[in-house]
Amino acid sequence: MKEQLEKIRQEALDALSKASDTNELDALRVRFLGKKGELTGVLKSMGKLSAEERPVMGQAANNVRAAIEEKLEEAKTALKAKALEAKLEAEAIDVTIPGDPVQLGHRHPMNKALDEAKDLFISMGFRVLDGPEVELADYNFTRLNIAENHPSRDRSDTFYITDDEKVLLRTQTSPMQIRAMDEIKKPPIRILAPGRVYRKDEVDATHSPMFHQIEGLVIDKGVTMADLKGTLETLIKAMYGEDSVIRFRPHHFPFTEPSCEVDVQCFKCRGAGCPTCKGEGWIELLGAGMVHPKVLENCDIDPEIYSGFAFGIGLERMAMRRFKISDMRMIFENDIRFLSQF
Numbered sequence: 201m202k203e204q205l206e207k208i209r210q211e212a213l214d215a216l217s218k219a220s221d222t223n224e225l226d227a228l229r230v231r232f233l234g235k236k237g238e239l240t241g242v243l244k245s246m247g248k249l250s251a252e253e254r255p256v257m258g259q260a261a262n263n264v265r266a267a268i269e270e271k272l273e274e275a276k277t278a279l280k281a282k283a284l285e286a287k288l289e290a291e292a293i294d295v296t297i298p299g300d301p302v303q304l305g306h307r308h309p310m311n312k313a314l315d316e317a318k319d320l321f322i323s324m325g326f327r328v329l330d331g332p333e334v335e336l337a338d339y340n341f342t343r344l345n346i347a348e349n350h351p352s353r354d355r356s357d358t359f360y361i362t363d364d365e366k367v368l369l370r371t372q373t374s375p376m377q378i379r380a381m382d383e384i385k386k387p388p389i390r391i392l393a394p395g396r397v398y399r400k401d402e403v404d405a406t407h408s409p410m411f412h413q414i415e416g417l418v419i420d421k422g423v424t425m426a427d428l429k430g431t432l433e434t435l436i437k438a439m440y441g442e443d444s445v446i447r448f449r450p451h452h453f454p455f456t457e458p459s460c461e462v463d464v465q466c467f468k469c470r471g472a473g474c475p476t477c478k479g480e481g482w483i484e485l486l487g488a489g490m491v492h493p494k495v496l497e498n499c500d501i502d503p504e505i506y507s508g509f510a511f512g513i514g515l516e517r518m519a520m521r522r523f524k525i526s527d528m529r530m531i532f533e534n535d536i537r538f539l540s541q542f
């Protein structure tokens with residue numbers, strides 16, 4: 201019987217050390233220690249032994265059981281550790297692998313030009329106003345002193361929203377002058393109103409049916425043309441450099457009197473005349489003037505007490521000059537090869 205026990209111990213320890221998963225361990229436990237297991241079988245036959253032999257064998261059998269149980273526990277722990285290690289290895293993250301690069305964009309040249317202008321005017325005490333692109337003809341034309349028969353009101357020039365021609369897509373940001381005066385009511389008024397405007401223009405290198413303007417309006421006591429000149433000179437020098445040369449040319453707008461257009465000397469030929477300035481030597485930048493007394497009256501502001509100036513800048517044109525872009529279509533095409541240059 202002693203040899204039998206020794207054999208069981210050997211076989212069990214051997215098998216346990218070779219087991220490769222917990223199921224196998226379980227099967228071995230049943231095989232050696234279970235109710236019908238090998239060790240139990242031996243114990244059952246102990247009845248045949250003499251009274252002296254029985255405790256000795258009993259002790260030996262217990263030793264074998266203890267040895268097998270210990271080995272079983274050991275094997276279980278080892279398998280668990282092995283499984284954990286395998287899992288860690290399978291799920292390992294290599295933190296040294298370079299990450300996917302994140303493509304960082306940048307501001308559109310139009311936004312850059314607009315932000316520069318906004319910053320400058322804010323520093324001069326202007327408020328930035330936003331207004332509707334779907335506008336009333338009353339604000340876009342009538343209260344701006346634009347006559348009923350003015351050609352800009354024509355259906356061939358203006359996108360009307362309603363058949364009675366009372367609602368339209370604004371053709372200029374100038375209705376924001378009216379909205380500013382209606383809102384603020386009492387001067388001083390100092391506002392900048394950038395935004396989209398719409399006209400029935402064919403697309404070409406310098407035209408688009410949708411484009412952007414920046415409207416400016418200042419009203420206070422004693423505002424003169426000198427203030428207009430100083431303000432616009434500050435803007436143009438900030439945009440195009442201290443050495444830029446500008447000129448004020450008389451013009452006509454229904455909502456200003458007197459009115460002018462402001463040109464900057466061509467940055468390419470310095471006034472000599474070249475294709476960029478179409479041989480003129482000068483490039484037109486904006487329209488401006490002293491707010492017409494009728495416009496002030498239309499907004500319940502007394503022209504005997506207050507005066508003001510207004511200006512309207514084409515933002516595309518400004519960005520094109522600023523970044524030396526020759527074709528307006530490129531601004532709207534969103535070709536990344538073009539945009540990534542700025």
Ligand code: DAH
Pocket residue numbers: 371372373374415416453455456486487488489490509510511512513
């Ligand atoms: N609204 C004019 C246009 O679209 C530009 C303009 C001219 C705006 C003179 C003004 C101004 O405020 O005083 O052509």
